[in-house]
Amino acid sequence: MAIGKANASGTRDIKAIAISSKSKEFDKVEIASGPCGSCRQFIYEMSQVSQIDIEVIGSTTNKNHITLTTIEKLLPLRKKRYVDLNIPSQIHLTDSQNLLIEAAIKATDTAYAPYSKYHVG
Structure with missing residues (x-):
């Protein structure tokens, strides 16, 4: 590229x-x-x-x-602060959606983002 x-x-x-x-x-x-x-x-x-x-x-x-x-x-x-996205603060998630979010949060520990510094999992 x-x-x-x-x-x-x-x-x-x-x-x-x-x-x-x-x-x-x-x-x-x-x-x-x-x-x-x-x-x-x-x-x-x-x-x-x-x-x-x-x-x-x-x-x-x-x-x-x-x-x-x-x-x-x-x-x-794009990856940016959630306050900028106007997402409602009360979102009702299923158990599987919550598990998926937890896995994504754990994955942020190994994410590589040298420029934006947004570690995304």
């Missing part, structure tokens, strides 16, 4: 990234590519370092379909 290479070389003020994909089995000529979920989170973390809402451009390989957006729009439920 280009943004990962830029980060490894010390570049932190990324303003935009363009994405397109192609493989021997499938050429995305009808659908403009967008970053996967993990890449979106990484791009968001880089935007937090630079304090820039990074522009994300997706393009088909023949450039007949192009999308233009920002990482804030692509990742509306």
